[in-house]
Amino acid sequence: MSSTTPHSAPSTDKLNLRAALIERIGGYMIAHSIGVAAELGLADLIGSGSRHCGELAAETETHEPSLRRLLRLLVAGGIAAEPEPGCFALTDLGSQLRADSPDSLKNFARMFCDPLFFTSWQGLHHTISRGERAFDHTYGTGVYDYLAQHPETSMLFNEAMSEESRHSAEQIASGYDFPEAGTVVDLGGGDGTLLTAILRDRPGLRGIVFDSASGVAEAPATLSKAGLTDRCEALAGDFFQSVPGDGDIYIIKSVFQDWGDEESRAILRTCRAHMPQSATLLIVGTVLPETADTSAPVMFLTDVNMMVTTGGRERTESEFRAMLEETGFTVRSVGDGDAGPLSIIRAVPTSVA
Ligand SMILES: C[S@@+](CC[C@H](N)C(=O)[O-])C[C@H]1O[C@@H](n2cnc3c(N)ncnc32)[C@H](O)[C@@H]1O
Known part of the structure; x- marks a missing residue:
C-alpha cells in the first residue's frame, strides 16, 4: 500500500506573495514594452481618446495581433486601458509617454529602454563580480565618450535629461532664494532646462550653461x-x-551620481580652484538614507544604474559632507527634498585665512 502525504492548498497570502515576486521578475518585460511603445509613438497616436488596435497597427506599420498583445501587457502594467475589446486608451501614467504632454517622459523612456542600456544591464553580474562598469565592458568605452561619438544618441540623452529635470528645475527656480543679479553657472547643465527656469523670471540674472561639447x-x-x-x-x-571663473552661484545637478569618489573629488577641486571665494556651490541630487527602504525605489534604481553604466553612485549626506570638506568646502545647509525627490546641498569655499 502506498502512503500519500496530505497537502493543503496554498493560502491566498502565499499565492499573492508568489505573484508579487513573479511580477517583479517580469519588470524587464514591462520596461521593454514601454520602450517599444515609446519608439512606435503609440501614446501620441492614442492621445486623449481611445483608438482601435487595427488603426494603431496600420499607422505604425506593425503586425496587428502582436501589437494587440503588447497593448494588453501595457494595460496590465497600468500604462493603458482597454475600455472595449480591441480599443485602447491611456491612463494618467501612460499619458506621460505623449510627446505633447508637459510631463512627457517619452524620450526618457526611449533612452533608458534603448538596447544601449539594456545590454549594459545584461552585464550586471560582471559588475557585481568584478566591481567594473558593464557599459565599458560591453561597448569598450565610457558612457560620455560613447555619446560624444554618437550625436543622435547624445541628442536623445540630452532630451531625456531635460524631460527628467523639467519639474525639479521649476521647483529649484521657485523654491531656492536666487539673487536678482549676478551670474549662475550650471555645471554639466545639459540642454539648459534648469538655467532657463532659474533665469526666466529674474531679468537681472545672467547665466552660463557649461557642459561637454x-x-x-x-x-x-x-x-x-x-x-x-x-x-x-x-x-x-x-x-x-x-x-x-566669474560665477556667483555654481549649480551642479545630477552630476556627482555619474562619478566615483575620486572623480567627484576632482570635479570639486576644479570648482574650488576656479570659483571666486565669495561664490556659493549648490549640489542638487539624491541624498540616500543611511539604510535602504521601500519609500523611494528610484534612488536605488539610479544608484545601481550608475554602477553598471558610468561607474558612479548615489551618496548619503555624510558621504557628501566628507567629500566637500576634503576638497575645501564648508557645508552650510542640506535641504532634504528641496527639489522634489532631490535635495539641495549648499556649500561655500572654506575660508583659508
Ligand atoms: C546626468 S547628466 C545631468 C544633466 C543636467 N544637469 C540635468 O540634471 O538634467 C550629466 C551631465 O554631465 C555632463 N558631463 C559629463 N562629463 C562632463 C565633463 N567632463 N565636463 C562637463 N560636463 C560633463 C554630461 O554631458 C551631462 O550633460
Whole structure:
C-alpha cells in the first residue's frame, strides 16, 4: 500500500506573495514594452481618446495581433486601458509617454529602454563580480565618450535629461532664494532646462550653461526658444580641467551620481580652484538614507544604474559632507527634498585665512 502525504492548498497570502515576486521578475518585460511603445509613438497616436488596435497597427506599420498583445501587457502594467475589446486608451501614467504632454517622459523612456542600456544591464553580474562598469565592458568605452561619438544618441540623452529635470528645475527656480543679479553657472547643465527656469523670471540674472561639447549641443536652441540668448551663454568645456571663473552661484545637478569618489573629488577641486571665494556651490541630487527602504525605489534604481553604466553612485549626506570638506568646502545647509525627490546641498569655499 502506498502512503500519500496530505497537502493543503496554498493560502491566498502565499499565492499573492508568489505573484508579487513573479511580477517583479517580469519588470524587464514591462520596461521593454514601454520602450517599444515609446519608439512606435503609440501614446501620441492614442492621445486623449481611445483608438482601435487595427488603426494603431496600420499607422505604425506593425503586425496587428502582436501589437494587440503588447497593448494588453501595457494595460496590465497600468500604462493603458482597454475600455472595449480591441480599443485602447491611456491612463494618467501612460499619458506621460505623449510627446505633447508637459510631463512627457517619452524620450526618457526611449533612452533608458534603448538596447544601449539594456545590454549594459545584461552585464550586471560582471559588475557585481568584478566591481567594473558593464557599459565599458560591453561597448569598450565610457558612457560620455560613447555619446560624444554618437550625436543622435547624445541628442536623445540630452532630451531625456531635460524631460527628467523639467519639474525639479521649476521647483529649484521657485523654491531656492536666487539673487536678482549676478551670474549662475550650471555645471554639466545639459540642454539648459534648469538655467532657463532659474533665469526666466529674474531679468537681472545672467547665466552660463557649461557642459561637454556633446552635452551642451542642444542648449543654444533651448536658450533661444526661451529668449535668453542675450544673458545666458552655452559654453563647452571639461569640468575636470576648468570651470568658468566669474560665477556667483555654481549649480551642479545630477552630476556627482555619474562619478566615483575620486572623480567627484576632482570635479570639486576644479570648482574650488576656479570659483571666486565669495561664490556659493549648490549640489542638487539624491541624498540616500543611511539604510535602504521601500519609500523611494528610484534612488536605488539610479544608484545601481550608475554602477553598471558610468561607474558612479548615489551618496548619503555624510558621504557628501566628507567629500566637500576634503576638497575645501564648508557645508552650510542640506535641504532634504528641496527639489522634489532631490535635495539641495549648499556649500561655500572654506575660508583659508
Ligand atoms: C546626468 S547628466 C545631468 C544633466 C543636467 N544637469 C540635468 O540634471 O538634467 C550629466 C551631465 O554631465 C555632463 N558631463 C559629463 N562629463 C562632463 C565633463 N567632463 N565636463 C562637463 N560636463 C560633463 C554630461 O554631458 C551631462 O550633460
